[in-house]
Amino acid sequence: MSPTIRDVAKKANVGIATVSRVINNNTSVSAETRNAVLTAIEELDYTPNPIARQLSTGRTLTIGVIVPNLTSPSYVERLRGVQTALAESEYHMVLYSVGNPVDRDNYFKELSRNGLVDGILIISLPPNDAQAERFAQSDVPTVLIDAYHEQLCSVLTDDVKGGEMATQHLIDLGHTKIGFLSETLETPFHPSSYYRYQGYRKALTENNIPFDETYRISGASGRMHAREMARQLLAMQIPPSAIFAGNDIQAIGILDTARELQIEVPSELSVIGFDGIRDAEYTNLTTIDQHLHESGEEGVKMLLQELESLSDSPAQKRLALKLVQRNTTRPLIG
Amino acid sequence: MSPTIRDVAKKANVGIATVSRVINNNTSVSAETRNAVLTAIEELDYTPNPIARQLSTGRTLTIGVIVPNLTSPSYVERLRGVQTALAESEYHMVLYSVGNPVDRDNYFKELSRNGLVDGILIISLPPNDAQAERFAQSDVPTVLIDAYHEQLCSVLTDDVKGGEMATQHLIDLGHTKIGFLSETLETPFHPSSYYRYQGYRKALTENNIPFDETYRISGASGRMHAREMARQLLAMQIPPSAIFAGNDIQAIGILDTARELQIEVPSELSVIGFDGIRDAEYTNLTTIDQHLHESGEEGVKMLLQELESLSDSPAQKRLALKLVQRNTTRPLIG
């Protein structure tokens, strides 16, 4: 068994309160007794039991991070940002990985309840009204990253605007036959693809380019499915000269297909993605960078702030979007 | 403030012990009182405080996972495996992400000490003798994944054998000018590249192929650095006809360079990687699959076992290796 505060107190011939004071750097201890305590601690190789401390103080120094199974690079990148920011704090992170809606709802409920964690960070999982209400009422500060609810603090991206930027970029290059390839829009677990699609439509409209329904394709997520969808798009009688993909992984899937079909990018086909994951850099993919890493860091910052003093109205932070032009888009020739 | 067990007891007109019994499904409670307690719990919306429970039982139902910053896909994949297995248990996971040796040593020390976690999982971070000794002595069961120490439980890969398999595969295809590209071997944070290199050497020797020092290149990790190293290798007077990369990311870097130099893979150059990350599949890369996901799952299984009953001698599990032949290797022609 590990030594307790009582063992230290006995050894140093002081009361346990004094030991506690020394541990917590409470100033009201004479240099003499402090030293006695410190040597006792040293000799016993004592460390305070964090659980006991937690029960006593009511703080766990832990924040819970609820995140979709690490299936997408963007979650991982956000998580890295969370880690980065958390590393500089005194908090630890418990990872709650959700694989399905049931998990999600359970975690949402559990964590907001009892004092397992001091704060909650939710990544890319929008809560419904009832859940948001619950979080708002709870004693546990909660911050959403890449999700929005008016009742809660959040760090977000303007997906509509991003979609618009991407599409506008293609239009600026002279493209008018612009495809849109994304995850299913109909029943969105997370609505970002839908918003990006709205941005796409908006840009077309603003530039008086008629929307062609056949240029839009949606389906299951992932690089493989994107390849397949790209094949369909590119097999059309009059295929698009540029494609905006709902995310970078799908954009890379399009590049795969283009190579397979010997369609040269960017001379014959322009492709733009969305997210700004690392693979986009490696692939030389033009994309809309939504600063994933930063979103994690900002989420933590916001949460730490809430932890210090609960704000009365939920803070909201919009991250900037940046068009990163690389080598998969270029002016339409002819 | 949340209701406590005492509030429930009062409301149900029973003692707190009875409430505790109901909570913990202890059978010795009459159906009648049980119901009374349950309705009281319902009405108060009570949940037991986990921290108090932890202090009382000595169990935290938490396992600590120490892992290098999620810089490499292989760590992430292992982590996914850990999550998968942990999801079926009653344990949660605290993620300790180490960015440098100091972090690592701190976490090693902290976690093995006090009862913050019930068990420890260490991914790809070999402890030194003193640290291993510490873990072995500690009350906290510890399992290494992708790392070995005789004193500790571990789930491992035979990197030497894997290196041999990869090289032998190339030899079987008729290659004799076989390059080896990897991370720095000299001061390995983790020795896997070195072991794989040993396997490479072994295969050459066994097949009476003289080792050519100029065909070996090592440097910083990452796809970009691999590209650069590949350029050097391929710019030689007599370049290798096949390259074995220390890991899949580096192999993909080689493919990047090959494309850049218009060297066709696999007709002009064969490339084999190591790990079996998802990108290998997407890239159609031939590789040695070391079952990363499974390593995480097995690590958890082993740890859960230890949690039930500490084994007297450290369990060790070697994962199988599998050559996955895809489209980046083929017989040497001419």
Add this chain to the structure above:
DNA sequence: CTGAAAGCGCTAACAA
């Protein structure tokens, strides 16, 4: 500056 003592909310003997 220091110690005694009362909790934090729960579990688990021990009695009844």
Add this chain to the structure above:
DNA sequence: TTGTTAGCGCTTTCAG
């Protein structure tokens, strides 16, 4: 079957 009580190891009043 149930209630009382003594901890778990710490922090924090409250006296002194």
